[in-house]
Each structure stands twice: as C-alpha cells, then as structure tokens.
Amino acid sequence: MHDIRLKVSYVKGLAEGLEIQDSKLKKVFSEIIDVLDEMAEAIEDLDMAIDETQEYVESIDEDLGELEDDFYCDEEDDEEYDEYDDDEYYDDEYEYDFDDEDFLEADCPKCHETVYIDKDFVVDGKAECPNCKTEIEFDESE
Numbered sequence: 435m436h437d438i439r440l441k442v443s444y445v446k447g448l449a450e451g452l453e454i455q456d457s458k459l460k461k462v463f464s465e466i467i468d469v470l471d472e473m474a475e476a477i478e479d480l481d482m483a484i485d486e487t488q489e490y491v492e493s494i495d496e497d498l499g500e501l502e503d504d505f506y507c508d509e510e511d512d513e514e515y516d517e518y519d520d521d522e523y524y525d526d527e528y529e530y531d532f533d534d535e536d537f538l539e540a541d542c543p544k545c546h547e548t549v550y551i552d553k554d555f556v557v558d559g560k561a562e563c564p565n566c567k568t569e570i571e572f573d574e575s576e
C-alpha cells in the first residue's frame with residue numbers, strides 16, 4: 435500500500451507545479467488530494483487489519499490441524515483394535531473409557547455401526563444414531 439501513498443504525493447507535487455491562480459480551482463484540487471490522502475490511509479489500515487486477521491486464521495488453522503491429527507490418529511488405529519475381543523478391547527487398549535456407566539452401547543440396525551450414547555441422550559429407551567440419525571432402541575436393563 436506504500437505505492438498508493440507514493441502516488442498521492444506525486445499527484446500533490448504535480449498539482450502544486452501547476453501553480454493554479456484560480457482560487458476556486460485550487461481549492462478543488464486541494465480537496466481532491468486530501469480525499470486521496472485519507473483514502474490511502476484508510477486502505478493502509480485495512481491492509482494491516484487483513485494481515486493481522488490472516489495471521490490469526492493461519493494460527494487457528496495450525497491449531498486445528500494438530501487437533502485433527504490427534505483426533506483422527508485414534509480412528510486409524512480402529513482396524514487394529516477390531517481384532518481384539520470386546521473385553522480386552524475396552525479394558526486394555528482403547529483410550530476412551532466406554533466402560534463408563536453413563537454410556538450405552540448399541541449396534542445401529544441401519545448402518546450397523548457400534549455406537550455409544552450418553553444415557554442423558556436416551557429418552558424412553560430411544561436415541562438417534564450419531565452416524566446415520568436412525569432411531570435406535572436401547573435395552574436399559576443391561
């Protein structure tokens with residue numbers, strides 16, 4: 435944006451070089467140049483604000499990337515865990531504590547995903563499959 439300020443000062447110099455005698459005309463030129471000055475300044479401010487925003491967004495993006503790496507790296511390991519039988523799977527190997535009593539386990543009848551649902555979200559023994567949104571019925575006596 436330095437360019438714009440440079441150009442404005444160049445125009446200012448040109449206008450002064452004209453040595454305008456007509457006071458009204460001179461006034462118009464001076465006003466136009468003032469406006470150009472202000473615009474250049476405003477654009478410079480905007481440019482700085484955009485730079486800051488961009489930096490901020492980039493840092494958010496980096497942080498999110500790290501979170502995604504952490505999150506999805508668990509999922510990639512799932513195939514490996516499929517080989518374990520259930521008890522071993524949950525007691526020893528899996529990071530998430532699905533043995534927690536607040537969670538109910540169910541196999542979704544539609545997408546056949548094994549889902550774990552917080553008891554708080556189970557109403558009248560029913561809850562939505564987080565994977566396909568189908569209603570799943572729970573046997574809460576388990």
Ligand SMILES: [Zn+2]
Nearest residue numbers: 542545563566
């Ligand atoms: Zn489902």
